[in-house]
Amino acid sequence: MIKVLSYLRTHSVSLFFVLILLVIQATTDLSLPDYMSDVVNTGVMSGNSSVIYEIGGKMLLITLVGAISSVLIGYNAARIGADVAKELRRDVFHKIQYFSNGEFDKFTTSSLITRSTNDIIQIQTFLIMSIRLVLYAPILGIGGIVKALENSPSMSWIIAVSVIVLLGAILLIITAALPKFRMVQKLLDRLNLVARETLDGMLVVRAFNTQEFEEERFDKASKDLLSVNLFVNRSMAALMPLMMLVMNLTTVAIVWVGAKQVSSFQIDIGTMMAYMQYALQIIMAFLMLAMMFVLIPRSVISANRIEEVLVEAEYIADPKSPEVFDEDFEPVVAFHQVEFKYPEGDGNVLHGIDFVAYPGQTTAIIGATGSGKSTLVNLIMRFYDVTEGSISIHNKDIRCITKKILRDKIGYVPQKSLLFSGTIESNLKYANKEATSEMLDEAAAIAQAKEFIQTKEEGYQSEIAQGGNNVSGGQKQRLSIARALVKNAPIYIFDDSFSALDLKTDRKLRKALEKNTKTSTIFIVAQRISSIRHADQILVLDNGYLVGIGTHEELMYGCEVYREIAKSQLSEEELAI
Numbered sequence: 001m002i003k004v005l006s007y008l009r010t011h012s013v014s015l016f017f018v019l020i021l022l023v024i025q026a027t028t029d030l031s032l033p034d035y036m037s038d039v040v041n042t043g044v045m046s047g048n049s050s051v052i053y054e055i056g057g058k059m060l061l062i063t064l065v066g067a068i069s070s071v072l073i074g075y076n077a078a079r080i081g082a083d084v085a086k087e088l089r090r091d092v093f094h095k096i097q098y099f100s101n102g103e104f105d106k107f108t109t110s111s112l113i114t115r116s117t118n119d120i121i122q123i124q125t126f127l128i129m130s131i132r133l134v135l136y137a138p139i140l141g142i143g144g145i146v147k148a149l150e151n152s153p154s155m156s157w158i159i160a161v162s163v164i165v166l167l168g169a170i171l172l173i174i175t176a177a178l179p180k181f182r183m184v185q186k187l188l189d190r191l192n193l194v195a196r197e198t199l200d201g202m203l204v205v206r207a208f209n210t211q212e213f214e215e216e217r218f219d220k221a222s223k224d225l226l227s228v229n230l231f232v233n234r235s236m237a238a239l240m241p242l243m244m245l246v247m248n249l250t251t252v253a254i255v256w257v258g259a260k261q262v263s264s265f266q267i268d269i270g271t272m273m274a275y276m277q278y279a280l281q282i283i284m285a286f287l288m289l290a291m292m293f294v295l296i297p298r299s300v301i302s303a304n305r306i307e308e309v310l311v312e313a314e315y316i317a318d319p320k321s322p323e324v325f326d327e328d329f330e331p332v333v334a335f336h337q338v339e340f341k342y343p344e345g346d347g348n349v350l351h352g353i354d355f356v357a358y359p360g361q362t363t364a365i366i367g368a369t370g371s372g373k374s375t376l377v378n379l380i381m382r383f384y385d386v387t388e389g390s391i392s393i394h395n396k397d398i399r400c401i402t403k404k405i406l407r408d409k410i411g412y413v414p415q416k417s418l419l420f421s422g423t424i425e426s427n428l429k430y431a432n433k434e435a436t437s438e439m440l441d442e443a444a445a446i447a448q449a450k451e452f453i454q455t456k457e458e459g460y461q462s463e464i465a466q467g468g469n470n471v472s473g474g475q476k477q478r479l480s481i482a483r484a485l486v487k488n489a490p491i492y493i494f495d496d497s498f499s500a501l502d503l504k505t506d507r508k509l510r511k512a513l514e515k516n517t518k519t520s521t522i523f524i525v526a527q528r529i530s531s532i533r534h535a536d537q538i539l540v541l542d543n544g545y546l547v548g549i550g551t552h553e554e555l556m557y558g559c560e561v562y563r564e565i566a567k568s569q570l571s572e573e574e575l576a577i
């Protein structure tokens, strides 16, 4: 909570201004009953209209000052709340941008969405309310008590009883509702998760006709949230009639006791009326404070959830004094006895991986599903850090350079192609805003994407829908490849990036790639032997172990696992070549 509240520091001038206005507003509110008492006692009772006009005028003026203060307070509170929310959103989003896969695994995407939206809205509401009430309510409460005691100490017990009853009831309601607050945020996370999964997987849902199942799942998440929300809101709603009841009973009690005192000339009618107003102000003040106490626990929970994201130590941190690559940079990538275990995983998924990949060469990685191919290439990008051993590029441990410098050197094509909404051009220029149309053309030609771009009426300006959903899987892959090539990087990683291409396009693409990336170090993760049989070296992974390394011919001769894969994919003639 403290970290979140520290965002108020930059708004201290506005806050100071609001505080002054709050004191003005509370003072004006507290002074009005006394004036009213004067109007009644010296004006109305004696029929002196000039006194009524004079004091009435003053009251109007004071009311105007109070109203202006109130409007300015409301405006400033809303402004500060909205600004802090914007700053929190900016910082949370910035932090998430630099999260590694480990942190995404830890928080989950749906929870990160709730934290950067709903939780921040909770904080905004809390700030707006608390700025308005935090000083106003105590001044009104304490001032009201002092004024009421000044006016008629004999009726103090009425206020004491009302406040005790009100506080008791509020305490009871808050105690019941408090444990549910954390639940609300958790259930929101859950609802988000179900909605995301269903929307992302709409095609699968339709194909398997599981709409009813998904609806039930969504319904359950929604109902769980509804029932907790209902409980919380009903509890809070119960406060209102209770407050009205206490207020009305207090008024009745004051009129009852006050009328007797008036008839026995102990107090004036005006004093009784002023007392009634002070009593109501005191009750209102306690009620406002109670509202604050209702808001505080919920906001603390939200603030803590936001803070968890903001203070999360970067799992993949940049070194304190980073090194840089020399001028004569050569993209030699070396794995030194690398072991790796996922932060949330059971055991090592890579064991003692040791090899060197040289510039101008293609290093292919093959192995059964789940053998660790993607994990291995992800380590080069530092999506995760090695658990033991090290990875070096140009003889520098990649943990000694910044992630920016490292990733600037790499053109990466992920296993699951993803395009952003915009145009083909905006997607291709994603890593290199300065790329010329010739560069885009060249990259598209190598990635075998040029032909299909040309068939489109608007060419490079053709619209790409969210996630690239308006192009085919193969086209998406080609555009992803072209996007990486526009970067003109010394290292390229293609993580199973040719799988959606037909064999002919696959071959053409690899040939063009070979011709145009002569000085780069290339990593290709593949399932198909035909995609990698001409690679300079092939790494064969089996259950996270590097069980073979060499050319196709060498592995056919010396690696049993590779031979098995080859036999399952290639014809007798192909095997014989």
Ligand SMILES: Nc1ncnc2c1ncn2[C@@H]1O[C@H](COP(=O)(O)OP(=O)(O)OP(=O)(O)O)[C@@H](O)[C@H]1O
Residues within 6 Å of the ligand: 105, 342, 344, 345, 349, 367, 368, 369, 370, 371, 372, 373, 374, 375, 376, 415
């Ligand atoms: N985020 C994760 N947390 C825990 N375990 C993971 C995670 N991602 C992958 N794994 C596990 O690590 C192992 C290697 O996965 P990886 O994705 O590297 O395999 P792969 O060889 O690329 O598989 P495929 O060919 O199917 O893409 C698998 O057993 C997988 O279950």
